[in-house]
Each structure stands twice: as C-alpha cells, then as structure tokens.
Amino acid sequence: MQDREFTAVPITPHVWWVGAIDWNIRDFHGYATSRGTTYNAYLIVDEKIVLVDTVKRPFFHEMIERIRSVVDPEKIDLIVSNHAEMDHSGSLPEAIDLIRPERVYASAMGVNALRDHFRWDTPVTAVKDQEKLELGALTLQFFETRMLHWPDSMFSWIEQERLLFSQDAFGMHLASVERFADELPAAVLEEESAKYYANILLPYAPLIPKLIERCQKLQLNAELIAPDHGPVFRRDLGPVLERYLRWSAQAPTDKVVIVYDTMWESTHRLARALEDRLRRLGHPVRLLSLHEAHRSDVITELLDAGALLVGSPTLNNQMFPTLADFLTYAAGLKRQHLVGAAFGSYGWSGESVKKVEDALVAMGVKVVGSVKCRYRPDAAALEACGALAEKLAAALRQNPGKE
Numbered sequence: 001m002q003d004r005e006f007t008a009v010p011i012t013p014h015v016w017w018v019g020a021i022d023w024n025i026r027d028f029h030g031y032a033t034s035r036g037t038t039y040n041a042y043l044i045v046d047e048k049i050v051l052v053d054t055v056k057r058p059f060f061h062e063m064i065e066r067i068r069s070v071v072d073p074e075k076i077d078l079i080v081s082n083h084a085e086m087d088h089s090g091s092l093p094e095a096i097d098l099i100r101p102e103r104v105y106a107s108a109m110g111v112n113a114l115r116d117h118f119r120w121d122t123p124v125t126a127v128k129d130q131e132k133l134e135l136g137a138l139t140l141q142f143f144e145t146r147m148l149h150w151p152d153s154m155f156s157w158i159e160q161e162r163l164l165f166s167q168d169a170f171g172m173h174l175a176s177v178e179r180f181a182d183e184l185p186a187a188v189l190e191e192e193s194a195k196y197y198a199n200i201l202l203p204y205a206p207l208i209p210k211l212i213e214r215c216q217k218l219q220l221n222a223e224l225i226a227p228d229h230g231p232v233f234r235r236d237l238g239p240v241l242e243r244y245l246r247w248s249a250q251a252p253t254d255k256v257v258i259v260y261d262t263m264w265e266s267t268h269r270l271a272r273a274l275e276d277r278l279r280r281l282g283h284p285v286r287l288l289s290l291h292e293a294h295r296s297d298v299i300t301e302l303l304d305a306g307a308l309l310v311g312s313p314t315l316n317n318q319m320f321p322t323l324a325d326f327l328t329y330a331a332g333l334k335r336q337h338l339v340g341a342a343f344g345s346y347g348w349s350g351e352s353v354k355k356v357e358d359a360l361v362a363m364g365v366k367v368v369g370s371v372k373c374r375y376r377p378d379a380a381a382l383e384a385c386g387a388l389a390e391k392l393a394a395a396l397r398q399n400p401g402k403e
C-alpha cells in the first residue's frame with residue numbers, strides 16, 4: 001500500500017468517501033462546533049466516474065489526495081453539486097480547473113446560486129427533480145429538497161446501492177476518523193445530531209415530515225445515508241428518521257430553559273430563584289448564563305423544552321448585548337410552541353425587561369409575565385419570582401402544543 005497523507009474510505013464497492021476532516025474549526029457561522037466537522041465529498045466509480053460535492057476551499061488538497069488514492073482526478077467525468085453553500089462548493093472552481101469534467105450538475109436554483117456566488121461563466125447543467133443519470137451499472141437520480149436548507153439543496157440517490165447523498169440533511173458537525181455512525185458512541189451522535197438540527201434545520205422543521213413522506217412514497221428505502229457532514233449511516237436507519245420526525249414536531253415538554261446574563265449578580269439571583277421554584281414544582285430546568293454558554297448550545301437545549309425564561313440587566317437603557325445576540329439568533333431559528341417570561345434587574349431606568357418581553361412575543365413565545373427588580377432582589381422580588389414560576393408551570397400544563 002502506497003503511503004499517502006490522505007486516503008479515500010470505501011463506503012460501498014462503488015462509492016468512496018473523499019472528503020476532509022476539519023479538526024480545528026470551532027465557529028461555523030455562529031454555531032460553536034466544539035468537536036470540529038467534516039466536509040464530505042464522495043466518489044462514484046462506475047463506467048462514468050462522478051464526484052458528488054466538494055469541500056471547503058482550504059481543504060481542496062486533502063480531497064484531491066483522497067481521490068488520487070482511488071483514481072487519477074483527471075479521470076473524473078462528472079461533478080454533482082448537491083448544495084451551493086461554500087463548505088461544499090468552495091473548492092468547486094479549483095476542482096473544475098483540475099478535473100475538466102464533461103459536465104457539472106446542480107439543481108436549477110443551484111446553477112443560479114453558483115453563478116451568483118462565483119460570478120463565473122462556467123457552464124453548469126440544471127437537473128430536473130427526479131431526473132436520472134445513467135453511469136453504467138448504477139443510476140444516479142436527483143431530488144430537489146428546496147429550503148432544506150437552502151433553495152438550491154438537492155438529494156442524489158443511487159437506487160442499486162440504496163444510497164442517499166443527503167447533503168446537509170442528517171448531518172452533524174463531528175470530526176472523527178470513523179466514517180460510519182455505528183462506529184461512534186450513540187450519546188455523541190444524539191448530542192451532535194440534535195445540535196445540528198437545532199442550529200441549522202429548525203426553521204424548516206415543517207418541511208421535514210413532508211420530505212420524509214415524499215421519500216417513502218417514491219420508495220427511496222435507503223440502506224445508507226451519506227450526508228455532507230459527519231458520519232455515514234448504514235444498517236438501521238429507523239432511529240435517524242425517528243429523531244428528525246420527533247424534533248420536527250417541536251412538541252413542548254416540562255423542561256424549562258433559563259438563559260440570562262448579569263452585571264453585578266442581581267439578575268443572576270433572580271435566575272436562581274426562578275430555577276429553585278421551578279425545580280420544586282417538578283420541572284427539569286437548565287440554567288444557562290450567556291457569560292459561559294454559547295448561543296448554539298442554548299438553542300440545542302430548547303429543542304426538547306417547553307418554556308424559555310430570559311433575563312437581562314439594563315445597560316445604557318438597553319438589554320445586555322449578549323441577550324440581544326441570543327434573541328436575534330433564536331428569532332431566526334423559530335422554535336415553536338414555547339411559553340416564556342422575561343426578568344431582569346436595573347439601577348434607574350430599567351428598559352431591559354420590556355425589550356426582552358417584546359422580543360419573545362415577536363418570536364411567537366407565549367409570554368406569561370415578567371419580574372423586574374431595582375438593584376439586589378429583595379423579599380418582594382423573590383416572592384414575585386415564585387409567583388412567576390407558578391404561573392409558568394400552569395401555562396406549561398395548559399400549553400396546547402403539549403403532547
């Protein structure tokens with residue numbers, strides 16, 4: 001065996017993983033990728049040789065070296081771009097220059113996205129939904145998956161191998177030498193899948209059950225799911241689909257997430273008082289200070305919660321900046337069916353609680369009340385926290401979205 005810096009990993013007799021492992025990335029456009037990630041590209045070797053997706057631009061050399069461990073890259077006939085985001089098509093121009101493929105394929109929206117990003121005149125062929133491409137022994141078929149999670153997104157499917165290239169869907173940010181999910185600890189897979197779903201796919205949750213139903217109607221009974229990040233799933237795919245259907249329902253639970261920041265500990269004390277009373281009322285509670293917790297971890301905690309409590313001191317007539325950051329991020333991710341409340345301390349003007357409350361209402365959270373206190377919480381403020389916790393618990397019991 002020839003020694004190489006990077007080699008391909010066989011997925012099936014015809015398909016190789018030729019992606020890249022990004023061990024060191026810790027910020028993925030605002031999402032804390034504490035375990036790094038992979039950019040998965042796949043090589044299909046048939047009469048026609050096909051590269052499915054590429055990698056983030058700095059990893060082009062790694063992808064090419066992995067391809068070279070199977071075939072000379074110049075022997076690749078076709079490139080398929082399932083998704084135009086730059087972590088998958090960033091090295092597409094370099095790949096085209098080196099490979100000089102007969103054709104590059106993308107969805108119609110993908111053709112436009114690639115053109116508008118690269119400002120190029122490189123011809124890219126638009127494939128229609130369900131269009132098939134004969135490769136020899138294998139057939140590659142394309143399925144548009146618009147807004148999962150970009151307008152251009154599509155799946156590619158090899159019927160003979162029952163293999164679905166699912167681009168970002170079913171992915172996770174997890175750098176590992178293991179290429180298959182069944183080689184990794186189940187708890188890590190659950191945690192990273194949930195985080196990925198919560199931070200990438202949550203705004204499009206209503207589309208996911210429809211997509212799974214469509215795949216079932218079209219009899220795409222996959223035995224392998226090969227996403228663009230993280231490991232490949234094989235064998236029992238039931239739990240993978242079950243998780244997506246469960247998260248898409250966004251059914252509220254009894255769990256309460258309290259997220260806050262503090263200047264001189266007063267808002268912190270309110271948060272602790274709320275936590276204590278909710279715990280005594282029997283609720284699982286996660287208390288997260290934005291001084292330590294990352295916005296993307298808070299969103300992950302919200303995925304299986306029923307209530308969101310947000311606390312902020314007032315700073316220069318505004319809510320604290322970390323809360324503005326979190327609420328902006330959370331508004332975009334659109335977690336449904338939550339009840340909630342605002343709380344916070346202040347010295348003289350005290351605008352933060354109203355501003356937080358307004359932001360929660362704008363997000364669609366059913367706000368049941370608030371607690372606001374000047375300087376340190378006194379007995380009256382702590383009593384108000386107890387009353388707010390009781391009100392929240394009652395609202396959770398009556399939440400119509402509850403299972």
Ligand code: FEO
Nearest residue numbers: 083085087168228
């Ligand atoms: Fe992994 Fe939407 O890019």
